[in-house]
Amino acid sequence: MKATALVAAIGVGVLATALAKPANLPDGWLQTGPAKTCEGGVLPVSGAPSPKVFSLDCKPGSDGFSTLMQQIGAADYAGKRVRLTAQVSGNQVASWGGLWMRADSGQRVGTAFDNMNDRPLRGSFAWQPAQVVLDIPADATTLSFGFLLTGGGQLQATAFNLEVVPAGTPVTGQGPIQVLPTRPNSMTPP
Known part of the structure; x- marks a missing residue:
């Protein structure tokens, strides 16, 4: 799934299923x-x-993805380099999974984004560290993060940590998501 489609799907999914929280998730997680x-x-x-x-x-054979996530205000992270880390393990991850983090600025979704799709977690593996590092825009209003699984299998995660890191820490993100126009450009060649 392309990053743009995944960002949009996560945003719509958050709105559509916010009330479908499993009973045993801690407050703030959905x-x-x-x-x-x-x-x-x-x-x-x-x-x-x-x-x-x-x-x-x-x-x-599951179609699409599922995520466990949180969404918070970005005030403490805006204009800074931020790292999300966790310990992850997988069992027969058929398609892919990963940690993810997204910054939104007002109505602009995905001004910074990384879901590890360029370094996916696949197959079966023991507990190992994973991370995403993003530059959060100064005008960011919300920060969403968690882990996702696309296709069949089991992905587990624990020991999450969200922290501001020095500017010299390499970023892992794909940068801003390209927002597609809502109307076509000229349909006639110039």
Whole structure:
């Protein structure tokens, strides 16, 4: 799924499913996305970096993606370089998964964005660190972040940390999302 479509889908999904919060998610967390065959929540997991972890479990052949996420005001992060880290593990991740972070500025969605689609988590793997690092625009109003799973499999995450980092820390993001025009340009060659 292209980054532009994924950003739009996450935005629509947040609005459409904000009331569909699984009962065991902590305050501030919600599950969203177009995939209808995915279960999200918190599970106890032996041998994980923490006693309980966030989990997305999608049936084989699931269409679309599901995400567990938070959305916060960006005032403390606007104009700064920000890193989201977590420990992740995967079991038969068929398509791909990853951490993601997006900054929105007013009505402009995705002024900064990274969902790890250029370095996806796939297959089965033990607990490992993952990160996204973005330059958050000075006019950012909201910051959304979490982890997502596209297709079937199970992706688990824990030990999330959101922090401002020095400017010398390399960014991982794809930069601003290209917003497509709502009307076609001239249909006649000049």
